Amino acid sequence: MKNKIITIVFIIVLGALSIMNVFTPKRGYSEGENRFLAQKPEFTLEAILNNTFSKEYEEYITDQFTLRDMWVSVKNKAEIYLGKKDNGRVYFGKDGYLIEKHSEEGVNQELIKKNIAFIKEFIEGIKDDVPLENINMIIAPTIDGVQKDKLPAYAEVFNQEELLNVLEESFSNINYIDVKETLEENRQEYIYYRTDHHWTTYGAFLAYKEWCEDKGIAVDIEDYSIEQVTDKFLGSTYAQANILWGDPDTIEIYEPREKVDLNLEFNLGEKTTDTLYDYSKLEGRDKYGMFLWGNDPIVKIKSSNENGKKVIVIKDSYGNCFIPFMAKDYEEIHVIDLRYYNGDVKEYIKDNGIPEVLFLYNTISFAQDTNIIKLK
Template identity: 35%
Template sequence: MKRNIQILSCICFCGFIGFLSIANIIQPNKQFSENENRYLAKVPTFSLKTLFNDNYTGKLETYFTDQFIFRDQWISVKSLSKKLTGSIENNGVYFGKNNQLLQMFATTDMETVNNSINYINQFIHKVDVPVDMMIIPTASEIESSALPVFAYNENQEAILQMIESKIDANWIDIYSVLSGTDQVFFNLDHHWNEKGAYLAYLAYLNFLGVEPTEFTYEKVTDDFKGTLYSKAGTFWLQGEPLYKINPVNQVKSTITFEDGTSMNSLYSDKYLSQKDKYSYYLDGNHALVKIKNEGVQDSLGTLLVVKDSYSHILTPYLASHFDEIILVDLRYYRLPISKLIQEEEVTNVLLVYNIENFLLDKNFSFLK
């Protein structure tokens, strides 16, 4: 009897392995993973040169890993099993309370930070317009009550105070604005949401001495599953809402991108049917974006925003106060910013960065 069970177990195991092998061979390769929001590895080209000089075996292993059958299901099973067995994180993302996901906060070496501050200060003293700055803490700091027990959480307030003490820009204290609030970040993404961006908008206008306008909100999807959803592999979770931000003064905006293409809206509807739904705001990442706004009352002029993607959901608020907004992403833009300021007759400069991006970014050397 025992031998029969062993034989049956062996047959089942071999059958399972055989099924997986055949399935992996016959299934078509996928080019893109919607859940992970990235392109998957392709079959590496084989030759004696690539075998010995181009890490062929490593690339082949990556290909098999990326193209393994039921990949999304295996990732989800791994993530769920870690959570059920008491782990507080997966792949650098904490399993927070009420199904909120929170990015582990990681700093960088102080040499990089100090270099960035020096580049920014040199830029500030070079241009003839006011330079304002807001650095946004992460959800793990502002919504720390959602963190699991024993989660490590570095003091971001102290880091922000250090940056403020060294930077020569006009400091917009977003930490104080967001402290004590909740639900100002997405549950499944690392960005702040429309509520968090609105609070920052109020703080900036208060600094400028300008009265804010009013906005209405239109839900455009219930299925936003952001970067933390992908990174943590929590593919069993339901998506969350994404909102269009409409000013009551009905400002009309036209966007022109660096390649000359344009659209008559701050929103790109095509992304609502894709995984990367945050790119609904301003059509995602671009080197240079110019926004012309019609119907602005008491315009403040032209605003240049040097930024990361946190600015994308903030811009619809700011568009009600500037005839033109120019957004520059230093990861892709290499022309002199000071020249752009002169050519576009910029009246205000605003730096908008998430704290983690700011600490890791090595592109401020291009801020000239």
């Protein structure tokens, strides 16, 4: 009798799930996983003969299974309770931290050497227009290079300290600004997001203080009014972790008490605005994208501070919440993201009479970026 009840309950549950699968609307995109989901494949004779239809249909059923996000979350949560420390992409760290995995094997040492060579060649090509002492570099370690206490036991991580030493030695002829020490000194503070791979605004501020000290600019946190713009940020590592629970991050912006007027021009006139922040991004998943309006090929920031100072920043997304701190210090800031910009950077510097350069990357993106070759 007991076995019959179990069988009947199983059939009822299976039937209910099947019916729900039929009537559940099919989704095109998963916010939680940050990816497009498989769609129902077209039934053709060719697809049957080459055996692609069954594979694609299986992917479709898996991606569109009713309450899929809940089942994935339950699975991952159970694995965490059983002691699993990662899901292949993200470490399940301490205190709610979800930390992107960066192993030694996952970093291409040859690409690092090439990127160093590309930048050296670029520096050689602009030295007639930009003095070496005006060429700056900040390479910021990511969370697993600073807050190692957040990692699970026996986590294998890429040796960022070794890379930073190589970079500092390789670029000893320019102004290399070390921010690792100040980040480590403040590693108990909220300097990296729990659910995203970026540093927080406070982490960026600490690096900016090092920049200011190098430039002889006096700066203090009291010079800013700090506004929390959201407490519901679930970022890139949350998406990679495939969980439906997590401790959301807060995002803050630092507004200088000494105001300057700004004009931002995106992609050589495609769009203009007078603010560094796209507040509409706070309504979507990519809330970090509010800083500098996300990632554009080229942005020109002109301020009312008519001091004649111009700088070009060649950056990854770590630069997006660092550059707003610089806005009050320069008359013009030109921002280039090599992932999207395909123009000649050397010619751009010459044409715009820019006498100062800042390379601003995090260690992992520098090690993995296949776009630095564009500087050639």
